[in-house]
Amino acid sequence: MAPRPFVPYPNACLTAPAAPVDMIDSDIRALWDDMLAAMYAMPGVGLAAPQLGVGLRLAVLDCSDSRDQPVRLANPVIAALGDEMRTGTEGSPNLPGLWAEVARPAWAEVNFLDETGAETTRRFEGLWSASVQHQIDHHNGLLFFDRLSPLKRRRLLEKHRKARLKAKRG
Secondary structure: OOOOOOOOOOOHHHOOOOEOOOOOOHHHHHHHHHHHHHHHHOOOOEEEHHHHOOOEOEEEEOOOOOOOOOEEEEEEEEEEEOOOEEEEEEEOOOOOOOEEEEEEEOEEEEEEEOOOOOEEEEEEEOHHHHHHHHHHHHHOOOOHHHHOOHHHHHHHHHHHHHHHHHHHHO
């Protein structure tokens, strides 16, 4: 079975705050599995449910070199951020082919419900930190370009608009 499709920007699900998850059940676990399949097929290191058109505060991450250390998060909230910043290239399958350098704190401590429904706190560092912050942004209706200066954001979105027009013309 093919992975779930990504909703294209500017789908409203990408810019609206996502709803919290009440409990971890078989439906949530199945959605996490679908999200992991889509993330690995991309290939990417993280995915938030709104990217698939599901307005829930769910995310998956796997920044491991071996791609076998998935983390499933429900209702993730940043509890603390490091002072040191790390810049990395970010993009989104919702805006294919667009990338930008984004600066984020080098580590983030996050509270969330894990796949068993247990309240968990974990410190993420490096790429894991950038990815978890990126997914939490999605839960809040933000995309990576919202972290850019107004000029860079306008240029990136204009590039996206032109690419969409060109694709429609075929």
